[in-house]
Amino acid sequence: MTTARKLLIAALAGAGALTTAHLIDPSTASAQSTTTGAIQGVLTDASTGEPLVGVTVTVTSPALQGAQSTISEGDGSYKLTNLPPGEYLITFYYLTVTVERGGVAVGVSKSTPVYQKINSDDATGETIKIEDSAPTIDPTSTTQGITIDKGYIKNIPVPGRTFEATLGAAAGSQGDGLGVSFSGSSSLENQYVVDGVNTTGLTFGTVGSPIINDFIEEIEVITGGYNAEFGRATGGIVNVVTKSGSNEFKGSVFGTYQPGQLTYNVERAPVNAASIDAQRDNAYNLDGGFEIGGPIIKDKVWFYVGFAPRFQRLNITRTIKRQTDCSVVQPNGQLSRCEAGNPVDPMDPEAGGRDGVPDVDPTTGFFITEDVDRSTRTAKTDVYNTLAKINFAVSPEHQGQIAFQGLPARIESPAIFGPESSGQKASQLTTDVSAKWTSKFNDNKTEVEAIIGWHRDYVRTEGFDPMLANDPLEVLVGGNLGVFAQADRFGESARTREFCADGGADDKYPQIDNCPMDAVSYVIGGPGSITDDEEERIAGRLNVTQRLRAAGSHEIKAGMDVERNTAQKARLYSGGGFVQNFLQNDTVIVNRWVQLAGLQGSPNADGADPRFDSVCNTPNPEGTSLGGSSTLQYTCDFLEGTYGSPGTQINGETLNWSAYLRDSWQIRPNFTLNLGLRYEEQRLRYAEGLANEVDPLTGVQLGKNAMDLRGMFAPRLGILYDWTKEGRSKIYANYGRYYESIPMQINDRSFGGEVNYQQQFNNAAATCARDLDGDGVPDPQTNPDTGGVPGVDCLGASGAAQEQLIGASGTLVAPGIKAQYLDEVIGGAEYEIVDDFKIGFSLQRRWMGRVIEDVSTDGATTYIIANPGEWDASEEANLLDRIERTDDPIEQQRLQNQLFLYRGIRQFDKPTRTYTALQFTATRRFSKKLYVQGSYTYQQTRGNYPGLISYDNGQVDPNISSQYDLIELLANRTGPLFQDKPHYIKLDGYYTFDFEKAGDLTVGVRLRALSGTPQNALAGHYLYGPGESFLLPRGQLGRTPFDHTLGVHLGYKKKLAGSTTLEVYTDLFNIYNRQATAGVDDVYAPRNKLNGTVQNANPVSGGTYEDLIWVKTINNQGGETQAPIGRNPNFRNTNARQAPGYVQLGVRLTF
């Protein structure tokens, strides 16, 4: 799918890597539920070692409403489930012996092993208190990942206020600009669950509900080996549990402040051959709020509420600069002094002077510039976090919960490379409502859990300036800021106007263009793409767990869930289109959204609604070889006007359902088999208006479902052995298959009838000229504000030199298409070498089994959503059979064309992505005031398919990216992928100094060190635009530098009256202000050369850097020329840096 809409990736690898996570217990666990954990173990007689039957086990905790109890089984085993995360006191009652054990930590989806020996001779009537800690290893689960608790969030410098900022602590995780990715996948392949409800963003798969950390009880991050109850994710699972009320009133009032004055200045990443640099500095981040929970009816009903507004201000400094023509490079290689007024004296090069050529720094190759003016524009983000929960318990065995979360937000983003007014404002409201019920029966051996949830996200954008709301966005390519600045309406400063103007008596450098805009475009006009989108998920889930004994003990869990996802999207440009104005070439390209009725003269077109009053021309893909015309003409409707007009609102729907069965079979207490099978289905529907209709583009009768993915059987097999038999060790292995849940972007673009109409007007000044004086003769004019043709005039013009409909052939779905999945094996071991400290290693390997992507087998005319590289032979046989049985020659021809297209799918390379990682971890859970978590991951991520994000060109179109569209663009794509970071070291820890009545001081540190990102050499494609062609094999040009960063937390806490404490703290991030290169410009051959010529280039298959000297340009018609390609003056220059060092201040009053 062409990149008609692209999201730019904001920051690259390291930024996301700066997130942190606290690991209480990196052990894997079989999830009891997604919001609670369990305690289990075996009770034996201390003297004889025989299992103790009939021991009463009771647990209490501030996190638990009431108490829970159970009785040990015939083999001495017991298990208490459905325990909210927190610290527990466990009491064993056996005969007259009472044993207490405190400080037992229970995590979300974790089963904490507590093995206890009881000496029945200790029948003194006193309670025996055990001081040592429960083991940190769960010997019954193979899931890989970490748990982040409140202690971690408070005491480790977490670079962000929402839970997403904490995820990076998981070994094998890294930031990718859109989120945090796990185990070699992309961040859009994760699933996010909050309080048991799927809150994953529907359109792209991003974090749907970013909850502020102060509302969070615990975060479980699963990076691999997940059991059958988890699915619809080929990345990781992030399971967030928010706080709940208890029998005591508890809460806090908090605030954080990150002032711009305590932030290092961002190091400039200047752009060569551009007259505007932009630098983003934090003005301030401020948030504050409260959260409180407590009983409404003690032991029966509890509440929890929280409110926390957050305000962020980002100052964007625009620096206007102009080129100089006053220096020369001296024979010693140094620049001379600047003498603007004089010509260069060849006899005295030290004197400098003008020579009519812009000065270039010989060491960097950058044009030498001088700053003309500086101004600041402010971007604003205001978010209001709101959370409310009611928990109620009919009895300890029967409990329920209702939760509400709201996140209204308002965002203002001024334009930077253009007048501020061309920016956008956005309003957003994210809402989550969930209801949960759990019941236990049969001596707690049977559990039933039911959850229903509703997630909704609404986003609406508008122009920065309401007066421009109906104006088209216009991108000025090439051109001169000196000209733009003369226009009052663009709002450039008087200094810019004066110092960038070319010519005139005051022009200091009269022989050169002072402020060219060659490398960066200038954007004017209205907001462009209009957003008025609403997405909604309604989900229901039912889980049943049964524990029984049969040749060991079994915990059998089964469940199913259903999701109905809907998305309502706007398809509209402000002013009816957006315009690219190539000022140097007098060429204008107009892009519109259109809706097609059908080919002119066809019944569909003739009988179409009167709104189809335009004609859209596109090249005939069959050409004239069969006697046809070179151009096809469609009756069409330009989508313009206001949102809600016919065709401007696209309603899509996807249905998901799944079922699973899992048995965690403890054959012996220290030997467990986890056997699970999950089944999923996903049905993606055609948009309203298309479903069950005849497609006007293909003539095909459409059904309800565009893509019906069934048969997604996902086995999960695991084996574990604990050689200590006390829960202090395990060796494990696991195999799992995981299926992807396709986000809904595809519903809008592929199944929503999206058609883009592109018209190119050459000699635009003449072609688009309007008849201004009414004499019937067009009056070409130059827009004095831009120095070129008024681009918007081309919106109503005829006489386009080239016209093309992109998507006009509709989108086919390959018959027999199968779901996308990957397979994974994990093997490893963990051992608790001393109390509270364990080490572990694991080997994890993931490889893609099958991918869904769109391909074009007829040169970008028709797109097929398929499994690249394969097409089912039985489906081919079916189609051949249909062809044979068809009498209608037109239908037969249509089917023959489809057969040709589908067979072409096989010529594409199969997508590959293989992730292999060796991980070493060392964890000391928090005890005796010290916590440490460290990991080293050595990994390789290789292949030709990065995932649902095209990191190379910034395209975010899951499953319909341009990666597989054209076969000539597949060359050179195999190699180390963006996620390939061979070395990653993570170290977190904190220690609390207890000064008793004087309070305590906690010092926390967070260290990250990681390898750089592979570098490429990219070029444009004449149909697809910039950055689509891999000129050289992926990753051949080395990597960005190895990076590291250190953060420190200092917190002082003082107890006030009662249980109230006051804490003040400061977090220092990137304390030595290392603003290393996070990303470089990978584009070798820019789409627009500095002289304005449009250029493209095809890959040099298997080539090396030297070959690029000889690569020749492909023109905009796809024809090869003898001209060498031009080079991007910013190639391999830094275009993204790690965030600067900054300080965050905080205060928290806890009661």
Place this chain on the structure above:
Amino acid sequence: MVLQVRFGEKFIEQGSTTERSRRVFGFGSHPLAAVGEAKRVTSADALEDNFRVIMDELLVGNNLEEIRCRGPVRLDETVTPPVTVNYSRVPVGATPDDISRCSLPNDALPSSCPGDELATCICEIEGGCMRGTTLVEEGDPVGILDNDLDGAADQSRLIDGAVALRCATGSGSSTSFDVPLNRDLSYWNPSGTQDRPAQGGFDALGPAVVIVPNSVLPTNVDCGIEFSNEVVDKEGRRACVANYSRDPADADPDDPFDPKALQPDCEEGDFSPFRFTVEPLKFRPSSPLVEGAMDVSTTAPLILETNVPIDVATATTANVTLSPAATYAVETPQSADAIVITPTVGLTANTMYTLTVTAGVTDTFGQSAPASFVLRFTTAP
């Protein structure tokens, strides 16, 4: 090795009498090529402007092309008197960064491009090179032509002698000559694969050397290509043309370029497997003149169009004859692609004439038609 060569051939479509031109695989084939699109060409279009020689691997481009400098950098001493040349070879091992540093503005060149072993456009003329009005000393950088200052060369061309389009007169003839090439329009492009690109057709397959003759091709000759000894792949092996052997036994004898018969290697410097024949010199009478025409004007000029420009010096009354005898002039237009026979004394009415063009009329390479051209017509009463 050379895997495919694409160029134009003349053909007559079934059911038609009109000759047309189309581009085909004159050597090698492609899985997506239609039947008849790959063949041994016996009637190559003499007006062909573009031979695409597609390789199966990358060649060292530095031995195929040279890039344009801001002024003369060397002398061409193969001509008398020697002439200055504005193009420079690029040292093997130079990268785009080396090109970039030698593309900087003139004042920066001495320090950025000091004439080291990877520098390009270094003055090699004793006494210096004139860059505009500035004299650049021998050994100093003249600078790569880069008008938009983007760090890449603006122009390149084929190195003289790197590639030759070599033709021989007559089968097995030892008389061979090279067709002059337009080195500015000929080029080496390392981009491309064997995958047929969107809308680009087979003429975007690569990597490829594109050979553009300076003018038309000689007619009625057997031709092939040759690379100089310097043209090597990245392992240093000389270029050669792939071999389609009749073995293995299951190769299709009717398909000269059956992929199953493709040999994995070719002998270095062996270009013999690729040969083609250019169409002969042809004469086409212009309406109303056709074979057996009646009522032909006794005074109007008789026009014979040719498929290629002819050597105008050979268009004489000795080589273009009318029988019975007549008084006429033989002329050619400026384009030299026609012979115009204008009676200076009107022809005899109602008489059958025979117009003969002998082998004395040749193309610009001295090649004549395979046989005399004879046309009979009858004048009007």
